[in-house]
Amino acid sequence: MALITFGVMFFIPSIVLVAILFGIYWADLSSKIVLVLFSIPWGIFAIAMFFIFANYIGKILANTRLEINQQKISLSQEILGVRIYEQNSNTRQDINKLERIKRHIKLSSLPDYAPDYLGSIYESEIIIWAGESKYRISKSLVSEDELDWLVTELNDWLGLPIDQA
Secondary structure (H helix, E strand, C coil): CCHHHHHHHHHHHHHHHHHHHHHHHHCCCHHHHHHHHHHHHHHHHCCCHHHHHHHHHHHHEEEEEECCCCCCEEEEECCCCCCEEECCCEEEHHHEEEECCCCEEECCCCCCCCCCCEEEECCCCEEEEECHHHHHHCCCCCCHHHHHHHHHHHHEEEEEEECCC
């Protein structure tokens, strides 16, 4: 449904832009200047919609893989199964800390007259520290229950205590 809505939102301005471009082609010189100026916002909108669409398709086809085995820990990005980027991998012995962060809000230290809603929201995630590198698994990838299960499995397998934050 989102893809259909997105397609309609992209298609309607594109029709208007094509009509303007045909008008520019057939109009006389004084009208061409007005039509070109009028088409600039439509063109910018069409380009922005193209990049949004490309990003949306990229998220559908892309995959993030965190691999922890007996030798190493690595984080890689794949598109259609082809590895396009791999973060510097560390050895498994470098893993020194396992952190579980629950969703919470930390209010800023503001004066009393500041509104209460000013603060930072921290989403649920697991952070695996390997040396100075951080490997994050966030709630955007898996559910809250899966994060709880995964952190206990990592705790059992790696033999590291879980730091709660």
